[in-house]
Amino acid sequence: MNLQTKFHKDQTINVAFRVKNAPPLGSHVFQANVTIFELIQDIIKTNLLTKFHEDWTINVVSRELTRQMLTLHNARRTTAITKAHHEHINILTKFHKDWMKTINILTKFHKDWMKTVTSTVYTRRSGMMSRRADRSEILTLNSATSLALSTDTMM
Structure with missing residues (x-):
């Protein structure tokens, strides 16, 4: 420098x-x-x-702070924290705060997305269930009618 x-x-x-x-x-x-x-x-x-x-x-x-954080700490070697270290940490803290805001936005987006997907799946299943109920009623009516017709012809 x-x-x-x-x-x-x-x-x-x-x-x-x-x-x-x-x-x-x-x-x-x-x-x-x-x-x-x-x-x-x-x-x-x-x-x-x-x-x-x-x-x-x-x-x-x-890059330097990332390397220091990711490497194993050597117990024999200790370094004094200087003013420069504090300034570097402040820069990374500001970056970290901005990054956390992004995560909050993404989390909110993810929650909203989950609600949308859940709602879509639930609506689709509800619709299928009601259609199945309609079909089963029709089948029941058809089978009852055909059963009645078949008993009339047998007699």
């Missing part, structure tokens, strides 16, 4: 050095425009690199 910070400091010094040694605006207009363009480009690079390093730090912290 110190190497990256040093790189950013050196880049800031280089930008300041170019501005200080830029030719006066009246002598060569084209040369001054090129210097200003280089300066703006260096500032843009610095902002992009800073943003990248902030994101990269979060990724590294997440």
Whole structure:
């Protein structure tokens, strides 16, 4: 991390050095425009690199803490919890809280989905039962009628 910070400091010094040694605006207009363009480009690079390093730090912290949590704890080696550890834990805690909100949403969705599926299955079975009852009544009527007809013909 110190190497990256040093790189950013050196880049800031280089930008300041170019501005200080830029030719006066009246002598060569084209040369001054090129210097200003280089300066703006260096500032843009610095902002992009800073943003990248902030994101990269979060990724590294997440990966490192995950590795520490998943490996077995060595009883002989103890590490002191520093301020940096607390900051890393806070980042992961925020991530964990956001993740828990997602789980709550998914759980609610799952509960609603279960109600819908249960309702569909129950409705389907109820409908089948009522249709079966109708069929059995018809069959009973048909068999009684045919039985009555058959006894009439026998007599």
